[in-house]
Amino acid sequence: MNKLPELLAPAGSLESLKAAVYAGADAVYFGVPQFNARMKAKNFTASELDEAFSLCALHGVRTHITLNTLLFGREMKKALEVVSELEGTYRPDAYIVQDLGLAYELKKRFPDIVLHASTQAEVHNAYGLEPFRRLGFSRVVIAREVNKDEIAAFRDCGMETEIFIHGAVCVCQSGGCLMSSLIGGRSGNRGECAYPCRLPYKGKNPYPLSLKDMCLAEHIPEIISLGVTALKIEGRMKPPSYV
Numbered sequence: 068m069n070k071l072p073e074l075l076a077p078a079g080s081l082e083s084l085k086a087a088v089y090a091g092a093d094a095v096y097f098g099v100p101q102f103n104a105r106m107k108a109k110n111f112t113a114s115e116l117d118e119a120f121s122l123c124a125l126h127g128v129r130t131h132i133t134l135n136t137l138l139f140g141r142e143m144k145k146a147l148e149v150v151s152e153l154e155g156t157y158r159p160d161a162y163i164v165q166d167l168g169l170a171y172e173l174k175k176r177f178p179d180i181v182l183h184a185s186t187q188a189e190v191h192n193a194y195g196l197e198p199f200r201r202l203g204f205s206r207v208v209i210a211r212e213v214n215k216d217e218i219a220a221f222r223d224c225g226m227e228t229e230i231f232i233h234g235a236v237c238v239c240q241s242g243g244c245l246m247s248s249l250i251g252g253r254s255g256n257r258g259e260c261a262y263p264c265r266l267p268y269k270g271k272n273p274y275p276l277s278l279k280d281m282c283l284a285e286h287i288p289e290i291i292s293l294g295v296t297a298l299k300i301e302g303r304m305k306p307p308s309y310v
Contacts, residue, residue: 072291072298075131075229076310079303081115086307088122094129096163097303099153102134102146102258120157129160133303135185137256138166147172154180164188165242165256167202174203183229186210187242187256192217193224200226206296210241211281219293227296232283234301238264238276 076092078084087095099111111119123130132153138146146169153159154177162180164170165187173180183206184190184199191210199207206227209218221228237244248254251261264276283290290298302309
């Protein structure tokens with residue numbers, strides 16, 4: 068029998084984190100004010116971090132910190148300081164990272180740190196895992212557009228695998244969308260996506276780029292048979308009622 072995967076819920080605010088914990092999530096993922104792909108989410112203040120980590124520890128819920136944007140060189144020192152403070156105070160269970168340079172520096176400074184490759188890292192097949200393996204990643208969040216057979220092909224890759232099972236789906240390739248940065252100067256790879264794919268355009272279909280949300284609840288038994296490690300719910304911009 069396949070081991071039940073981890074259920075990972077979004078927490079864009081302290082209220083949403085509480086909703087996830089009380090609803091039975093195995094783990095939550097959330098960001099600090101810097102370097103996360105949902106900079107427009109409420110995210111967590113210093114005092115809220117204390118409460119969030121205490122609550123998760125009390126209920127045995129694992130904590131995954133999102134550091135999943137691309138960094139400029141001038142930002143590396145600050146990013147490492149953020150992680151140093153988190154490691155010194157809270158020791159999160161994992162960090163979700165996109166930038167390979169950041170991953171390299173994190174492993175050099177914190178050898179025991181747990182790294183998960185963000186879906187923004189554009190991993191579409193198991194053949195692309197070697198760079199992440201060499202850098203010390205233990206888990207990969209597979210790109211959302213990968214189909215069932217391709218997900219199954221990750222089974223014997225030697226790394227944990229995580230897939231999205233619910234929430235918004237981008238029309239563009241995971242981690243490769245430049246639409247927002249080109250149209251409005253706000254980069255999705257910097258956590259500032261303006262969601263131009265959700266806007267109306269002139270034409271027979273006013274929303275030609277806005278995809279329906281993903282909902283794989285009815286397929287969970289089949290998904291478990293694929294051998295994935297974690298099932299992830301999208302939605303750090305959503306309210307506690309959604310979580």
